[in-house]
Each structure stands twice: as structure tokens, then as C-alpha cells.
Amino acid sequence: MKIILFGPPGAGKGTQAKKIETKYNIPQLSTGEMFRAAIRNQSPLGVKVKTILDQGRLVPDETVVDLVAEALDRPEYSEGYILDGFPRTVPQAEAFDSLLEKKGASLDAFLMLKVSEAELVNRILSRGEGRSDDNPEKVKIRLDVYNKETAPVLAYYDKKGLVSYIDGFGTIDEIFSRIEKALGKS
């Protein structure tokens, strides 16, 4: 099964992706986590993207698309995956579509985690993961970037009739059971 887990920063994508991974035995691929790991390891990629992540802006599409394309070629993703944090712009979505097409594959589900903006800010500022972009000023930038550049991705998949809307308000387990229901239907 190939799933895109979508939603604004702080919607709980990472948490739910891990739960889907465990229950359905599908590996998750989080572009944000890949970038943070690259920064920790001070790899060339990490050096290139550090300032961008610190500022709450987006890594250039080409860099992200190359990284994802390379990762998805690994055998562990051959049976399926959960994408968390990708695609984040319409050009990324288009690139992902042509990648799927080349492989003769298709997407099974696009899950949109819906959470109000006030709740998002609350969650991010109280999660205490020590991320350099989890402060009020950077959260505002990330939400602005989401609204301008990432929200159009939802419309892109909506046109294809692929979107399942998930109420992202509630306990982790409540939200997960909504996801299970949506996946059951797809």
C-alpha cells in the first residue's frame, strides 16, 4: 500500500505514520526526518539544508525529489510506503506522479489530517522535541509556507478524487482509528 500522509506542520503526521507503520507493516519515509538526520551527520546534504530548516523554509524541489526518488528505489520500499512531509509543493506532486507512472505504480490513499491553526501552534510549541524550528517565529513562517505552497497539493489530489479527510483532533488512538477506517475503504 502506498500512502501519503498530509497536513499542516504539527498535525501529527509523524506520530500517525509510526502507528500505520507498525499496524500495517509499511515503512514510513519522512523527508523532514531525513533532512534532520543529514544535518546531525553533517553530510553534504545536511550542510546544504541546515539554514533552510532553521528558517522554516522549504528545501528546493529538485533536492527533495532526487532524495525521495533515490530512497524509494531501495528494496525496503518495494511493497509500499507511507510518505510523511512529501510532496509539499505542486511541482513535487507532479514529479512524484511521473515517478509512480514510470514504475507502473499508483497511490492507494491520500490522508489529510485536519487540525485548526490554534491547535497546531499549541502542539508544536508544547512538544519539546528541541527542534530549532519549533519556536513561535519559525512556526508562523512554517504555517505561512504551508498555506501558500503546500495547501495547493491538497487541491491537486482532490481533483483526482484521492483524498480522505481525517479529523486530527482527539487522542492519538482516536485519530488512528479514523485512519484505519479510511484505509479500510480505500
Ligand code: ADP
Ligand atoms: P513539520 O511538518 O512539523 O513542519 P517536517 O519534519 O515535515 O516538519 O519538515 C521539517 C522541515 O524540513 C520543513 O520545514 C522543510 O524545511 C524541510 N522539508 C521537509 N520535507 C520537505 C519537502 N517535501 N520539501 C521541502 N522541504 C521539506
